[in-house]
Amino acid sequence: MSVQYDVDAVVLDIEGTTSATGFVVDVLYPYSRKRFGALLTERADEPEVARAIGQVRDLIGEPDADAARIEQVLNGWLDEDRKATPLKTLQGIVWAEGFARGDLVSHFYDDVLPVLRTWHTAGIGLSVYSSGSVAAQRAWFASSPEGDLLPLVDGLYDTENAGPKQEAESYRRITAALGVPAGRTLFLSDRPGELDAARAAGWRAVGVRRPGEPYYEQGVGDHPAVATFDEITLSTRSTQ
Numbered sequence: 001m002s003v004q005y006d007v008d009a010v011v012l013d014i015e016g017t018t019s020a021t022g023f024v025v026d027v028l029y030p031y032s033r034k035r036f037g038a039l040l041t042e043r044a045d046e047p048e049v050a051r052a053i054g055q056v057r058d059l060i061g062e063p064d065a066d067a068a069r070i071e072q073v074l075n076g077w078l079d080e081d082r083k084a085t086p087l088k089t090l091q092g093i094v095w096a097e098g099f100a101r102g103d104l105v106s107h108f109y110d111d112v113l114p115v116l117r118t119w120h121t122a123g124i125g126l127s128v129y130s131s132g133s134v135a136a137q138r139a140w141f142a143s144s145p146e147g148d149l150l151p152l153v154d155g156l157y158d159t160e161n162a163g164p165k166q167e168a169e170s171y172r173r174i175t176a177a178l179g180v181p182a183g184r185t186l187f188l189s190d191r192p193g194e195l196d197a198a199r200a201a202g203w204r205a206v207g208v209r210r211p212g213e214p215y216y217e218q219g220v221g222d223h224p225a226v227a228t229f230d231e232i233t234l235s236t237r238s239t240q
């Protein structure tokens with residue numbers, strides 16, 4: 001289906017939308033799983049690591065959980081692809097180092113980058129809102145197969161700085177940060193619950209349904225749906 005909007009900002013989900021869930025689960029998850037043990041034992045005093053460990057303990061209700069127990073919980077969340085904030089924080093630390101070292105290069109579907117460049121050139125602001133941490137998002141866009149894409153991106157939002165992706169309030173926070181009216185902001189995601197929350201906050205919302213992605217069969221509810229970014233035509237009044 002083709003859709004057309006007049007908007008000033010586009011906010012992008014990553015997994016299932018710009019990029020393959022299979023890549024995240026098959027490449028990034030094992031990379032973090034192998035490194036959690038050392039992170040939790042050798043770097044537990046680093047503020048970000050300590051904060052995430054505290055959040056895991058709170059979430060599981062075990063204030064004395066040791067490194068081995070925390071690692072077990074993180075690996076269980078990985079198996080479920082659970083988007084728990086401390087898991088994402090710890091993954092973000094490990095992945096950012098992996099991208100910087102050249103061990104990892106991110107993945108984007110073929111249709112995505114040409115369209116993002118077109119929108120950016122047209123003056124449409126591009127931001128990211130993903131369960132992946134801001135550190136992970138920054139590394140993901142900086143280390144793409146086509147090099148550093150961060151110049152295309154205005155803002156990075158995650159479950160820490162914006163809140164849960166299925167709550168309208170999170171989208172209202174992003175609206176305040178972007179300074180773009182809700183009705184002139186378009187959200188692209190594969191998950192119907194996220195699209196519902198964005199729409200409840202007054203945003204335009206389009207579902208991205210890519211064959212083979214986990215949410216393909218379920219669909220995107222009553223939201224307009226596209227299979228690729230080529231099916232989205234945008235105009236803008238923005239002069240940025």
Ligand SMILES: CSCCC(=O)C(=O)COP(=O)(O)O
Pocket residue numbers: 013014015016024083088129130131132133136137140165
């Ligand atoms: C660069 S973020 C890596 C992907 C990830 O961990 C994740 O949870 C993405 O979830 P999304 O909200 O983008 O579907």
Ligand SMILES: [Mg+2]
Pocket residue numbers: 013014015016017189190191
């Ligand atoms: Mg997604």
